[in-house]
Amino acid sequence: MRILVVEDDLEAQRYLVNGLKEAGHVVDDAADGDTGLTLALSRPYDCAIIDRMLPKLDGLNVVAEMREHGNTMPVLFLSALSEVDDRVKGLKAGGDDYLTKPYAFVELLARIDALMRRRAPAAVKTKLAVGELELDLLTRTATREGQAIDLQPREFRLLEYLMRHAGQVVTRTMLLESVWEYHFDPQTNVIDVHISRLRAKIDKGFSTPLLHTVRGAGYMIRAAK
């Protein structure tokens, strides 16, 4: 995937670019808003990672300009500013996601994967399937190998989110943000407990586990190889 990184802190930029390249992406970089905007408008990218505060042209304005030119590529904002108001401002300006520095690289990677996946024009699905596990979005029921699985509404949403991102790492904060719509950092492992309950329902009694813990990152649901 082609990714544009606009970041003025050169050391942070270097780590970011290296990390993304190691993850198999093709990366262009820019250190100020003007250059970033020119690149964004002249080349096709799958995703852009843009710092919120940039010299010459502010990150918010870069994205606003991009959107004005009809450019719809997914944008993830990186911000070192304080949080509460800023996230709203970033998303209002046309950003698709928002990450506060310092961030964990796996978190960033998971998020841009999710962003790029979202971009792929998926047909409106009424059923999701991972291996033998099926989720019917209309009847709100889940089955595995034909056996019905009884899920609470919140568990259903959790599983739906995981299955929509099947094969991708999903972090705890991503789950908290999209399933519970909260943007704070719970002090304890609340998400882990939800996951282990879900795991007990969908994996227990079956030969191959589908829901995996990715060490130091989060979770992933995928079909057995």
Place this chain on the structure above:
Amino acid sequence: MRRNNEKFHWAQRVLHTQAFRITLIFVFFYVVTATALVAFTWWNSQRSLDNQTDQTIEAEVAGLREQYQRLGVLGLSDVINGRVAQHGSGLYLLLSPSHSVLAGNLVEFPTSATMIDNYVIEFDYKRSMQGEEVTRTARGQAFTLQGGFFLLVARDITDQKMSRKKFQTTLPWSVGLMLLLGIAGGVLMSRNLLRRLDVITRTSSEIVAGDFSRRVPMTTGHDEFDTLAENLNVMLERNERLMKGMREVVDSVAHDLRTPLNRLRNRLEDMQRKLNPEDPHLDDIDSAVAETDRLIGTFNALLLIAEADSGMTRGSMTPIDLSAIVADIADLYAPLAEEKEIGLEVAPSGVLTIEGNRSLVSQALANLIDNAIKYTPAGGHIWVSAGETPAGIDLIVADDGPGIPVEDRARVLERFVRLEKSRNSPGTGLGLSLVAAVARMHEAKLSLGDNAPGLKTTISFPRTFVKKGARE
């Protein structure tokens, strides 16, 4: 209907103003003093008029007595007739001992007379004026002369009486008029004052709501209200500058600390990636990353407290439903509580809308429940509820754990304070401080009470932050 209600409301407000009360008191004293003064002056002038009449009559009587002594009864009759012929204002009557009229312009001795003083009487008499007979009032002296003759000397006082009567009827009316004008003036004055004050109140509540750029508008009158407005505006200007400064400080502290923290974490991650999974140093790096994350967590919590306290987040307040937040957060923590074998019970409630910041209120509630789960032993209970009170809405988290001793309750709300026995459990020591900051930001009261046994934490949101009927 609505308009009427508004008018009624307005009128009520006017009646309750200080200005109106002051006016009422003023009007009362003014009316009492003015009435007393007018009445006294009137009474005095009446008295001196009466005195004058009495003195005139006294003098006349003395003259007539002298005439009588010198000239006898015939001479006296002549003098009296002479005076009557002059058409003066005097009234005379001279009677013989057998009560026949000898001289004078009164036809008979008055049948009914009021004794005012020794000799002095007031009486009604009849007199023909322009062909009509009218009853008039007179005041004078009646006495017996030597020899049994009877003399009455008087002056007509009908006009005085009339004006006295007129005064008596007009006095209550003028008092009433004074009261009416006074009250009307009071209402006008209070309305004026209210209007000016309302402008200031409106501006200040807009500022409280987060719009720091508001200023009190001034008139061209340069009166004392404008002076007040000017002073307020200077103060507001300074406040806004301070808030802006605070915001800049928070932002630059955030930026200047986050950037190096970010590099630090990047480097550690880079090492993690580069090291062979079997490398013995990997564990050290893992714990360095975990330590960095704890540092970041503490820093973020401090920043959030600073933000909540600085009022920076005031602009991000929207109507939020507390019972939905209670349900959501309880749902989030339910499995954790269950895993610890703690019963997490949520009291159901209807929609309870307040003006607030959803993220911060949720986080505050999460911190409280998190704490409760942390400190309540297995088999315990936690109760979460939101409910309306006369003063507003109370958000309550209670447990039957060990609780907090009374003497420590105030202290645990301070930053970084952790009680001795909880030193070794994870946490930043900022959880309750954040709850306190969020409460302050919403002008809510945070109180730690005894749940006998256990801790009962209450956040009382005031009525002003409660949106009645707002459903969004």
